[in-house]
Amino acid sequence: MSETLVEQALPKARPAAAPIVACVLAWLVPGLGHFYLGKKSRAAAFFFVVAAMFTLGIGSGGAASLVEERQPLTFLATFDNVAAGPIDLIGRYVTYGSIVYALPSTEGDPRRNELLGRLRARVRSVTYEYGNTFLLTAGLMNILLILDAFDIAKGRKT
Amino acid sequence: MIRSHLLNMVVFSVLVAVFFAFLTQDTRKDRLRVVLILGGSMVVLSLVLAYVMYPFPLR
Numbered sequence: 001m002s003e004t005l006v007e008q009a010l011p012k013a014r015p016a017a018a019p020i021v022a023c024v025l026a027w028l029v030p031g032l033g034h035f036y037l038g039k040k041s042r043a044a045a046f047f048f049v050v051a052a053m054f055t056l057g058i059g060s061g062g063a064a065s066l067v068e069e070r071q072p073l074t075f076l077a078t079f080d081n082v083a084a085g086p087i088d089l090i091g092r093y094v095t096y097g098s099i100v101y102a103l104p105s106t107e108g109d110p111r112r113n114e115l116l117g118r119l120r121a122r123v124r125s126v127t128y129e130y131g132n133t134f135l136l137t138a139g140l141m142n143i144l145l146i147l148d149a150f151d152i153a154k155g156r157k158t
Numbered sequence: 159m160i161r162s163h164l165l166n167m168v169v170f171s172v173l174v175a176v177f178f179a180f181l182t183q184d185t186r187k188d189r190l191r192v193v194l195i196l197g198g199s200m201v202v203l204s205l206v207l208a209y210v211m212y213p214f215p216l217r
Contacts, residue, residue: 045180049173056169059159127159130166137170141177148181158184 019153026149027085030142033149046145053138054087062131063122064091066115067102074103080139083146091135095122171200 017037026033030050035043065077078101081088092099096118104112122128151157160166175197179189 042180045176049177049180053173056159060166061159127161127166130160130170134170137174144181 017153019150022149022153023146026146027083027142029085030087030138030145033145034152037149037152039152046141050084050138050141050145051087053134053141054084054091057131057133057135057138058091058094060127060131060134061122061125062091062128062133062135063095063119064088064135066096066100066119069105077136080136080143082139083143084135084139085142088139095119167204168201171197171204174200 022033022036024033025036029047031043031045031047033043034040034046064081065074067078068074081091082101084091089099092101096115100115103115106112122131125131148157160169172193175193178196179192183189183192
């Protein structure tokens with residue numbers, strides 16, 4: 001069947017580009033989703049910016065967030081950290097010395113005290129707030145990159 | 159890592175501006191324009207806001 005003029009004018013994704021694959025790749029490595037979609041210069045720029053944000057965040061004393069049941073906003077912050085992709089594991093290891101996502105809820109739990117102690121050590125850094133801002137922004141940027149890769153793969157954007 | 163407030167702000171502004179320039183524009187000229195306008199606005203408006211807030215006491 002022939003395409004209408006409107007259909008012909010719409011931007012098209014590469015035939016092999018699967019939206020889900022693009023999104024997963026975009027989450028795994030910032031910019032990889034765009035690389036997969038053939039946007040190589042964008043991919044390089046996005047990788048550089050998100051990696052720089054993350055590195056500055058960790059270097060400035062930022063801390064990966066932990067889910068704490070009594071503080072609902074920690075769910076959002078942790079989700080944002082995880083959205084940065086597997087590099088979040090580095091942030092967690094640097095912050096807590098292990099890969100951990102939730103703070104034990106029982107007061108007096110030795111594990112809880114240990115994690116809080118490690119967190120407080122980073123909070124004492126004078127650049128902690130800057131570091132956290134850089135870390136959270138890296139996560140937010142990667143969420144936008146995942147959505148952008150999805151739109152490009154769907155043909156909604158060139 | 160970077161202890162200067164101003165330098166942190168400038169680095170943050172430049173990175174965010176570059177990110178949105180590549181996200182929203184396709185040509186080098188348009189990207190440069192977005193970096194200059196967005197990055198410049200973030201820095202200048204922050205300095206203006208800081209200057210306006212200066213007379214107000216902290217407590």
